[in-house]
Amino acid sequence: MKLILSAALALSLSAAAFTSLTTSAVAETVAASGTFTGASEHITTGVVQVIKQDDGSALVVLGDDFSLDGAPDPRVGFGKDGAFVAATDLGKLENLNGKQVYKVPASVNVDDFNEVYIWCLKFGVPLGVAALQ
DSSP states (O other): OHHHHHHHHHHHHHHHHHHHHHHTSOOEEEEEEEEEEEOTTOOEEOEEEEEEETTSOEEEEEOTTOEEOOOSSEEEEEEETTEEOGGGOOEEOSOSBSOEEEEEOTTOOGGGOSEEEEEETTTTEEEEEEEOO
């Protein structure tokens, strides 16, 4: 009998801990999205979303359908009106294909930009641009 009560107590605590973890998750809102088009003779395709979180942070999410044909030193960042803004560099592109998530530093206000870039740092040229809606 004691063993059954201990097991039931352990299960109820685990359920309570799980509920606490899932209800404390940060809520997310899609602030903008766009579709990549290639640039500088590169093929870049797929969807990108800019996600704002309730805690004030933001993410750039490249979709499952993202693809880049390849380039040296590709980076992810923001731009405005046709110009990449180097200060928004979110880091090296993790993979040439598939879903990827990049944290936006607090110093970058995503509302100030209307494009997401895949940028070649080595040659200083765009590899793909997505206009944000």
